[in-house]
Amino acid sequence: MFSRRGFLGTAALVTASAVSGRVQAAAIPEAPTMDKAVMQPPLHPTSGPDYRPVVTLNGWSLPWRMNGDWKEFHLVAEPVVREFADGMKANLWGYNGQAPGPTIEAVEGDKVRIFVTNKLPEHTTVHWHGMIVPAGMDGVGGLNQPHITPGKTFVYEFEMKHSGTFMYHPHSDEMVQMAMGMMGMFIVHPRDPAFRPVDRDFVFIMSSYLIDPGTYLPKVNEMTDFNMWTWNSRVYPGIDPMPIRLGDRIRVRIGNLTMTNHPVHVHGHNFAVTCTDGGWVPESAQYPETTTDVPVGAVRAFDMLADNPGDWAFHCHKSHHTMNAMGHDVRNFIGVSRKDLAKAVGKLAPDAMVMGSTGMAMGNMEMPAPDNTLPMMTGTGQFGPIEMGGMFTVMKIREGLGRDDYADPGPYNYPPGTVAYEVDAPAAEPARQPPAGERKTKPSMKGMKM
Template sequence: MIRCPVELLKKIFNLMLLASLFLVINLEAGQWQIPDSITTMPGGSKLPYREKDGVKEFHLIAEPVKKEMGPGFFVDAWGYNGSTPGPVIEATEGDTVRIFVTNKLPEPTTIHWHGIKVPSGMDGVTGLSQKPIMPGETYKYEFTLDQWGTYMYHPHYDEMTQIALGMAGFFVIHPKSFRGSQPDRDFLIMLGEWAIPPGSSKPIPSEMVNFNYFTFNSTVWPTTPSLSIKTGEKVRIRFGNLSMNSHPIHVHGTVFRETSNGVERFNFDAQFEDVTVNVPVGSVREIEFTMDQAGDWAIHCHKSHHIMNGMGHQTYSLIDLKLDSAEMDKARKLIPGFMLMGSKGMGEMFSHEMHSMPRPKNFMHYGTPGPFGTIEMSGMFTVMKVRDNPEDDKGGWYQNPPGTVASPASKEEIEGLLEE
């Protein structure tokens, strides 16, 4: 028990001394630590670093990864340090970084630091800038960062296979001093495409066009976490794309400014307002906005096939076609790849009846429960949960104020409206 202020001061002094000693010991030992910033990759992690002789050291491990892409839907992917995308590398402009890369894949690999100015021999291109890192080997990359912004890393050996299986990650370089604006939330989303046959857990790396899973940070909704935002907060989202297609990402509930293509930041005059940001292959796009209105707001790719799961894209239209079951059987035999597409559209695919139909093992279904029935979107889709008090929110759906939800019109309201 502390009886007088002098004793209290002594106690505080001793504690501070102990804490600083502990800090010195830790720094000397080069303890691994997690970068301290608000930047987060929903569903992902950050790569720890340690300081050694004024250099920031990191350790990436290229390895096979069992990824839960959707609830109960597991994929045999490749990634880094147990995850796809790989953990976020974070450093600051001016830092010298030393990155150890251990190869635990069954084939060689390298790492290319996409967009980062490095010496030619650190650029990671197999055969051109270095020898491949053989399975079991650990290589060392070292360079000084004299730029800032949002960059990426990926292999430059057997790119088709390794990137298709999930090997990609963000490399965020924070500016040394304040530039532009400071958001309250700073999210990273890596866009991905996968071709995974129904019932299989193995993505097909040679697929070039016909993908059937589209992911934010290698997951589909509802495994992709929702983004928790407080009303009035300033939000930044950084999108990276190392897939085979561009992805126009549409944000509901706000108009955003496109503030950067990852390379530092556009001058304010060069920034522009938009509602959809197209993220080309091999590129980064950053957007910033303020969420003024509480609610559940969708954010998704606007290529409508990219918000579906497990969908075959070479089906025939049965809309308006009335076939009995014998005719259906005949059609199935006659037309290769013929599937049971709805005759009134595809909406019935999302119904609960469809969910009760037998389906292959390890298969991600089409719709998930929402506050008003089934949410049909999945794939490249998540929800921004904007709340006045996110701390009090139990993760449920937005409670709309009475009279603010679209509802059936009454007879009186539409009187005369439907007359010829």
């Protein structure tokens, strides 16, 4: 785990001759790394304009150093091992020890210098998605710059002309490198801290993978049939909860570098989309939502008043995206006699388990699976199995949380009489009233001739 004090005070320096490209950079700053897959505390600024820093689900913000009036960062593109959740790890490519890479934070008007060192087995670049930069800094290999070959370091320099929510990712062998997890978020805070302030600011990026059960390496040529849908390369129950103080105004920033759109839904509240990767949405154009669709290659940020205490589901509303290791070539056996099916299957596969004749609920079902494979639906709440996976977490809204307290507050203490409950009802089929249009009535005698 990095030490920000050590990074800012005793940065390791190397001669400028090691840098390919901009010789103005006098030395290369050290590259902090992270070995934990849990949300790190916000990285508050120690100089320059004040701002509310973001927190990254299962991630962290990259420390920097000041060199004159330049804010300097160092990204290292390298192979990494990422734990999707307890029981499954994947061999990915990322930055500074993790995939996705660390969140980069800057302020509108900052001059930033970003060193990128390539420790991959092939060349790479970095594109600053949505940001207005000089053409030679845009990061499309072959078009805007030479590719960064293995072992080399390049420098990107530009001024942050606009605040907003952006991403970074390669534009070299893009199909492979993004499918291997190379991506991250880039937050540019307004120079005026009074511009649309919030109390808590969350960020994450969405990615998808096809990893066969029992294996560790994504299939990078896949276009549509993914089985792991992730937030910051984590799946539920490995995705951090979101602790929120009751009454806080929060912002959630979401980047999408998967191969499909995601309708992201919040329970118990409404919100307004306030920012995209193109900039801030004027207040006159905002309207209330409980679900917002995040297109491919886009960013959506929404602001929400956390005024309803409790544990609230927050997830993608595509049901297959809230499952892990989802197999898609599975027949539907609902309504099929389990006894007859088991007899037929048993002749061919004596150890097979017949399932699905009454549905696929898996909360109380344990099935053998290869090593390094997660159940499709998992996680447990105070009332039993949650039966979710993939793109799912919980907003935990509580009274009394500290300003920078992001520790899991545990299960919600429901006030008496506020939990749905079972009633005593006869086991027999209850009487049902037919729809109005189907009710049988006696014909009226009025107006009939006798």
